[in-house]
Amino acid sequence: MFLRNCWYVAAWSAEVGRTPLARTLLGRPVMLYRTVGGEAVALEDRCCHRSLPLSKGRIEGDHIRCGYHGLKFDRTGTCIEIPGQAHIPPGARVARFPLIERWKLLWIWMGATEPDESLLPDWHYIDDPAWLCIIGNGAKPVPMNCNWELNNDNLLDLSHVVYVHPTTLGSAGLENFPIRTERFVKSVRMTRWMPDVPPMPLFARLLDIKGRVDRFQTVDIDLPSHSVVDAGFAPAGKLAIDDDRTDAQRACILISATPETETTSFMFFAQARNFAKDNDELSRIYQQGSKVIFEEDIAIMEAQQRAAGALPDAAQIDINFDAPGLAMRRLVQRYLEKEASNA
Amino acid sequence: MFLRNCWYVAAWSAEVGRTPLARTLLGRPVMLYRTVGGEAVALEDRCCHRSLPLSKGRIEGDHIRCGYHGLKFDRTGTCIEIPGQAHIPPGARVARFPLIERWKLLWIWMGATEPDESLLPDWHYIDDPAWLCIIGNGAKPVPMNCNWELNNDNLLDLSHVVYVHPTTLGSAGLENFPIRTERFVKSVRMTRWMPDVPPMPLFARLLDIKGRVDRFQTVDIDLPSHSVVDAGFAPAGKLAIDDDRTDAQRACILISATPETETTSFMFFAQARNFAKDNDELSRIYQQGSKVIFEEDIAIMEAQQRAAGALPDAAQIDINFDAPGLAMRRLVQRYLEKEASNA
């Protein structure tokens, strides 16, 4: 059901501390906490004795003690104390999930293979001083009642902004510019190049932009769902589609959908930009707007999920703009098959 | 599961306008709207591209545009525009369901065969000036958490009024009068003839009726669930059981239960009468009473549904008064088998 040999966002760093955090990820109950030294730990959230979630227990130093019969587990998930007996049987342990803490996020590996740090996406935007980054939803995930892959589809076909976000992103006419799809080993890229167009009204007003611009949208999604939506503009005629964008005005939206179950997910998101970093009014308007935008997207995806539940076998057609989304679904499918054949 | 080659009530005419109405009928999501010229249209409520309900989209002239990627469909369900491409693939369509608008209702045909207008029941009472007709529940269906066939059972055994509606319809002693069951090609009729009885207290008081009356109850149910409950009275001795009833004082209750799913339904109802048409007090009391009566019936049917869910294989006995209800269930079963053998 889920890709396992890859990283998922488990939580924002700020969510995890000295009180257990319970979160179901990929259908498995997980509990997160920090040791005295600040190391984040992720354990299966189920005591191996009588199944009480360990998150209902108590942190003692670097360890967690079950709240039912007092079994104590260390940060590796090994049981190190059983009240009333000296002997600890060998099977007394719960699964521990490797974590990497980077870019203010906790990345979890729930696969059967060794964790591979090289599979992390590049989300440096979050703490790179060249960017101003606003963390979404107060550093909490947004719960979504839909399968995580719908979010990949959503981001890889931005023609939806005309219909789903008419009052915020709008951009009527965007659908007249063709898209390019690129398929990589573990990611897919969609690019739309919109030369010689008016600037987006919000930026034109707040940044006092005169004249026409070249706009671009690039969406990179790394397996399984780590997305960078790089949208920006430069004065018309300064850039070509594949030029270095360092000097362009760019907004990079970072989004990842972690599956909770087959039909529910957590969306983590942040918004970085490399321009007008001191413009608080822009920040404020941008944040308000993005709240509306994500709510609009989630309403669409949840309605799709309900429709899929009601008519699971209904046929569907594809359109030209689906090319990147279909490429991503094929990539996921290929990796799922690889995991199944290795299992 | 459902009879398909027949008409169902989809909505009251007044419910459907220039804003999409979403309603699940026979387990399928349907959306209803009207064209500029007022024609009512029923389409499958699921875009053939990525399954968003079309009812979440926008009506443009006579057409509906999907709210996700902007595909546009005409009143026949054919896709006539796909943003970003000129070619429209041949499978780009959603199902369209034939409608007939009559007696202030929209009748829908969700079957595989050609719609057959001759299968409509005769519900002329709703707009025939010989009758005063009060439309039930403000021209909205009443949702019921039960299978639609329980409603047929309920109406074809009116002996239940003694126990279910003691404070409104009451009629203790009614069970002492025998019933007659008639089986027709596509309907069943139950008749109870109660000669030389006191008038119903409500009518006796409001209409100042002296002396005894002959009362009758006839319930006709046309496939699948279109019911006319014709209940009335005449001065004792004036009528025989099968006489023309034109001159009797008659109340005709029209009821149809459209399945939403196997376990939920929509009840549409209206109350017509051919007497005391100007008596507003009677109308008011009648309307208030019928609200209570339908709530009582629905409470019974929903409890039956829960019981059937808890003990689906429990045996049941039949009693004499079940003859019309059993005849109707056999008729439905025969048509279901006919549809299955033709499929």
Add this chain to the structure above:
Amino acid sequence: MFLRNCWYVAAWSAEVGRTPLARTLLGRPVMLYRTVGGEAVALEDRCCHRSLPLSKGRIEGDHIRCGYHGLKFDRTGTCIEIPGQAHIPPGARVARFPLIERWKLLWIWMGATEPDESLLPDWHYIDDPAWLCIIGNGAKPVPMNCNWELNNDNLLDLSHVVYVHPTTLGSAGLENFPIRTERFVKSVRMTRWMPDVPPMPLFARLLDIKGRVDRFQTVDIDLPSHSVVDAGFAPAGKLAIDDDRTDAQRACILISATPETETTSFMFFAQARNFAKDNDELSRIYQQGSKVIFEEDIAIMEAQQRAAGALPDAAQIDINFDAPGLAMRRLVQRYLEKEASNA
């Protein structure tokens, strides 16, 4: 799924009167009422005609009349009247379940064999004047969203009080005293003997106890879930583990968990003690504390149930203190197999 040839607590006597009480027991809908003479009756809560729960009907003398078509049943579940017909078909009956009323409780037998009064547990504490007994939760069962057997596990391993009830029962160090498990034909006993320990703080204060005591805990569970938790103390050195406890200060908690479904149960409980029977402050504090304690236990068991639902096949380890609980589960299993082989 359920042991059937045994007694279950159906209700407190005070719950059942001249209005039908509906309660699902062992997955079957049951209705309870009393005859004019006060005899308690338990019938299947489903009319054998069209499945309406009989509890929605009306008690008439010693009988119950269905609220839909008026079929009347006597206290044995036999239909004795069908409106509109003289003949009553032989299958017109609903199941009747034998009841015994004792110790202010109604004990029900839902098995296929003859009820065996000798299988009742000994719960004389409830109305024996040698004891003061406080009936729990205002003589109503406490609903629990968990399987009934979790309650047996809970009571047979009282080491949990250290972790689950730290602010009320506490007793840190209790886990250092070994337990003894005894297996009988239809029950299991756990005994913990804690010689020469300080008295429980609450009792030391309220009863002005000086000096050390010997404490004991004995938990007897009779099939399927009738538990007597006998906890008490005597001045240190006066008693040995198996001595007669008549002169000790004893609190006997009576608890039974009746299955409603596989995943929900009703907990019935009462607290008896043979000391300080006039001490109202002790009664009040004891009652308040027990409310908190049962809420804590139920929260644990409900979390276990959710975990079992999420990961039904997860392995578990056992610890030394599980011996009594495992003995009880094996006893239940043995009787289940016996019932299955006789069926």
